[in-house]
Amino acid sequence: MKMQITLTVNGDKYELLVSPLSKLVDVLREELGITGTKKGCGEGECGACTVIMDGQPVSSCLVLAPQADGKSILTIEGLESRDGILDPIQESFMKKGAIQCGYCSPGMILTAKALLLVNEHPSEDEIRNAISGNLCRCTGYQKIVDAVLDVTE
């Protein structure tokens, strides 16, 4: 049995028929073709699938589609302005070399963005705490922390 949900993703509204057990990450990627959100573990362990839902960072592999009904979702695609200007946090990740393979980057950047929305000048400890659920196998985290610190200056 399918159910109808309404999602606003990056400012665009979608009416969808979904399985009640489908996950938000799969709805974004497979139903809507919004593939910037990455799926790693699928079990809430890696943070690759992080999106911002009504202002809060969430692991979209842990959100069932019905739980997202009526919510506003921001994915990495929505961080860039409609005329192609990157968000300062995206610029900072590039400038600081905080991206290597890039698989964790959308989730990492959205986690950082969610932190900056509530705390414009986070300390290094606050940044490390915020990204503690986002795993990166390449950078050793320091460049990521530096990128977030840099955007606050």
Ligand code: FES
């Ligand atoms: Fe969602 Fe790993 S894919 S936390």
